[in-house]
Amino acid sequence: MSGFDRVWLALREPVDILARDAGLLAAAAQSLESVSAPTVLDIGCGTGSTFRALSPRLGKPAHFRLFDHDHRLLDEARRWHGDTVDLIQGDLNDIGALPLAEVSLVTASALFDLCSEQFIRRFVAHVMQRGASLYAALNYDGRMRWSKPHPLDEAVLASFNAHQLSDKGFGYSLGPQAWETLADCLRENGYTVRTAESPWTMAADHRELQRLFLDGVVRAVYEYGQLDESEIRDWADFRRKMVDREGSLCQVGHQDILAIR
Numbered sequence: 001m002s003g004f005d006r007v008w009l010a011l012r013e014p015v016d017i018l019a020r021d022a023g024l025l026a027a028a029a030q031s032l033e034s035v036s037a038p039t040v041l042d043i044g045c046g047t048g049s050t051f052r053a054l055s056p057r058l059g060k061p062a063h064f065r066l067f068d069h070d071h072r073l074l075d076e077a078r079r080w081h082g083d084t085v086d087l088i089q090g091d092l093n094d095i096g097a098l099p100l101a102e103v104s105l106v107t108a109s110a111l112f113d114l115c116s117e118q119f120i121r122r123f124v125a126h127v128m129q130r131g132a133s134l135y136a137a138l139n140y141d142g143r144m145r146w147s148k149p150h151p152l153d154e155a156v157l158a159s160f161n162a163h164q165l166s167d168k169g170f171g172y173s174l175g176p177q178a179w180e181t182l183a184d185c186l187r188e189n190g191y192t193v194r195t196a197e198s199p200w201t202m203a204a205d206h207r208e209l210q211r212l213f214l215d216g217v218v219r220a221v222y223e224y225g226q227l228d229e230s231e232i233r234d235w236a237d238f239r240r241k242m243v244d245r246e247g248s249l250c251q252v253g254h255q256d257i258l259a260i261r
């Protein structure tokens with residue numbers, strides 16, 4: 001799969017922090033209160049954004065394991081956090097090798113929308129078997145809205161969402177449907193599940209983030225190949241002009257999930 005750029009992740013983080021549902025984040029922290037020496041495993045950790053969101057909310061110290069396959073992102077996490085966290089490089093597809101010993105809470109952000117149904121079911125079965133809880137934030141839910149509409153917005157979104165269903169390294173991805181499948185699967189496996197909307201709001205002053213986001217949307221829509229190139233170019237020119245000159249607001253739907261046994 002294509003790698004995630006640390007510049008992109010850094011630009012996202014302030015928007016992610018505001019988007020995360022505060023109630024579920026607090027409840028995830030609260031779930032560790034009764035554990036004497038809690039260990040948290042953050043999967044697909046990137047540079048450690050979930051660690052930075054969750055750790056200040058904990059009532060007691062917890063040990064964090066940050067897990068990712070990308071050594072450049074783990075290097076960046078090391079620059080941020082030194083040896084206050086364990087950094088582990090590995091492939092999530094090898095679910096049986098996940099370092100789950102003593103883990104009370106598994107966390108993830110912006111991860112499950114990359115995953116296939118088969119991966120989600122295997123993952124839940126494995127986590128469930130160990131009894132850990134799960135806090136999975138910022139799962140893209142297929143919605144995108146701009147403050148200034150364009151006639152092609154719906155067509156672009158349909159192509160983008162269809163492109164999300166390609167293989168992102170876990171088999172054919174469920175994309176915008178992944179959060180519901182994950183929540184259902186957790187319920188079927190005996191978890192009490194809470195979900196909450198966590199929409200991303202990119203304001204006019206998030207110019208660089210909006211530019212990179214648009215580049216990603218345009219690339220996906222070209223690749224999907226359902227719209228004429230001239231239509232895509234018109235839409236992209238309009239959107240880029242809005243971002244650069246007039247300022248526009250863009251909302252991208254996400255869902256947070258907290259599952260506790």
Ligand SMILES: C[S@@+](CC[C@H](N)C(=O)[O-])C[C@H]1O[C@@H](n2cnc3c(N)ncnc32)[C@H](O)[C@@H]1O
Pocket residue numbers: 001003004009043044045046047048049050067068069070073090091092093108109110111169
């Ligand atoms: C969208 S990024 C989210 C990063 C971080 N959680 C955040 O919110 O900033 C997805 C992350 O999953 C990691 N990832 C993707 N596929 C993986 C795999 N098969 N094994 C381990 N990590 C993976 C990527 O390297 C990346 O860090």
